[in-house]
Amino acid sequence: MxxxxxxxxxxxxxxxxxxxxxxxxxxxxxxxxxxxxxxxxxxxxxxxxxxxxxxxxxxxxxxxxxxxxxxxxxxxxxxxxxxxxxxxxxxxxxxxxxxxxxxxxxxxxxxxxxxxxxxxxxxxxxxxxxxxxxxxxxxxxxxxxxxxxxxxxYAHAGLAAYYAVKRALRWLDPEDAVALIGGECLGQIALQLLQVLAPVRTIVIDRSERALQRAREFGATWTIQAGTEDDVVREVRQHTRGHGAAVVLDFVGEGSTPAQGLAMTRRGGAYFVVGYGGRLEVPTLELVTQEKSIIGNLVGTYAELTELVERISEGQMxxxxxxxxxxxxxxxxxxxxxxxxxxxxxxxx
Ligand SMILES: [Zn+2]
Ligand SMILES: [Zn+2]
CATH class of the missing domain: 3.90.180.10 (Medium-chain alcohol dehydrogenases, catalytic domain)
Incomplete structure (x- = not known):
């Protein structure tokens, strides 16, 4: 073969x-x-x-x-x-x-x-x-x-998005904001899942205007064209009354996104690392005074893949x-x- x-x-x-x-x-x-x-x-x-x-x-x-x-x-x-x-x-x-x-x-x-x-x-x-x-x-x-x-x-990318979204639910109250870094594949899937599973506002961040356009079609509340690090974090804060996002789902995890992702996480919020490859340096003082959580995500379980297939077959994705x-x-x-x-x-x- x-x-x-x-x-x-x-x-x-x-x-x-x-x-x-x-x-x-x-x-x-x-x-x-x-x-x-x-x-x-x-x-x-x-x-x-x-x-x-x-x-x-x-x-x-x-x-x-x-x-x-x-x-x-x-x-x-x-x-x-x-x-x-x-x-x-x-x-x-x-x-x-x-x-x-x-x-x-x-x-x-x-x-x-x-x-x-x-x-x-x-x-x-x-x-x-x-x-x-x-x-x-x-x-x-x-x-x-x-x-x-x-x-x-969905065997991996979709499952990883589902696993992260499911785990993120306990950090979320209605009308909280979730920031998604990376608007292609995993980002698109996570955005659709969030709409079914949580009454939250969503902020999709990507370099590509095509990805942002699709995010808007899928109902993203806001989209941000990734530019400089400071600008993206500032825009997320502007959309969240200065607080930052309750949950940040980072589907990139490389380059400037780990620093950005943690910076745009609000006090008491959680930064979810799904994409990977970069490094994250953080003063422990910030973790304590801001009570931010950093959550690693490893694929998801077999049972969750069966749940996801159920959602796909119902036409949700x-x-x-x-x-x-x-x-x-x-x-x-x-x-x-x-x-x-x-x-x-x-x-x-
Ligand atoms: Zn994969
Ligand atoms: Zn075993």
Whole structure:
């Protein structure tokens, strides 16, 4: 089968080629709970950029070459003899963490903390390929009529947005303001979720006028064109009677956004780090006197992915998707690097 693999890191994302297209043998079933998915589409997000940069290397060592792709959706193509819940041809979206299901973290429903977890496209082969080998435990059935490739980004980007929004609810009172840094893919999804889940005002911040235009179409209360650091923080304060936002959801987490994000968080509010890669320096005095919380967010749980699929099937989510053939995966990486993707990006084999 055709795959796109990472052979070596490119620490500054210079390119022009990042992943190599090659032919490898199709995966085969070896354990009773194995499943093989015929990939319909695999989302590509900033985590793939960070993989290519080698930023995970010291935290989550990967064996290269590795097939990237952690936002997978498609159709069941083969099942092990122990698989009971799925049959050939079922449309599915794939939870990205492969878990053992038996450790204490798994039993508490904290799939992301699994003591023996593996992550598709990060520590084992992912879905920038025609076929993906995973486990029955990872699959969430999609309702008929929903295109797997159109929802593939929800396996991670959408799930991370949902997880953060759900956790943010306890910081929010009606009419509070939520600032969203980054208005494409995750930002669009989070904005729509906030409208369903919380009676709040929303402020979407992005460099791209296209992203801001779409945010307004989706009902954002205010949009801010990201310019200088001070201007953005000042504008957020202007919209919030000088206080700042009760919750800031940072889907970028790089460059100037961590400092900005914390600065625009109001007293008693919470700054949610969803995108990552940058650094945050903060005087502890500020945390104490302002009682600000800084919340890290790691993907979300399997159960939350099933909740999200429910919302998608009810037609609550309408984010934009840009498709790239597998042969143009490096083009997708460049567009992502340069901020040129409209909505979420999906690679189609
Ligand atoms: Zn992702
Ligand atoms: Zn576990």
């Amino acid at each position: 055709r795959v796109a693999r990472l052979h070596r890191y490119d620490t500054s994302l210079e390119g022009p080629e990042y992943l190599e297209l090659e032919e490898i043998p199709d995966p085969t079933i070896s354990e009773p709970d194995d499943v093989i998915i015929r990939i319909d589409g695999a989302g590509i997000c900033r985590t793939d950029l960070h993989m290519i940069e080698g930023r995970f290397h010291d935290h989550i060592p990967a064996r290269l070459p590795l097939t990237l792709g952690h936002e997978n959706a498609g159709f069941v193509a083969a099942v092990g003899r122990g698989v009971q819940r799925f049959k050939l041809g079922d449309p599915v979206i794939v939870y990205p963490q492969v878990t053992d299901g038996t450790c204490l973290a798994c039993r508490r429903g904290r799939d992301m903390y699994c003591e023996n977890g593996e992550f598709l496209g990060l520590t084992r082969d992912g879905g920038f390929a025609e076929y993906l080998l995973t486990k029955e435990r990872n699959l969430v059935r999609l309702p008929d009529g929903l295109s797997p490739r159109a929802v593939a980004p 309408k984010g934009a998707v840009t498709y790239y053939p597998l042969a143009q995966v490096n083009h997708a990486v460049r567009d992502l690097r340069d901020g040129h993707v409209n909505g979420c990006a999906v690679v189609v084999p």
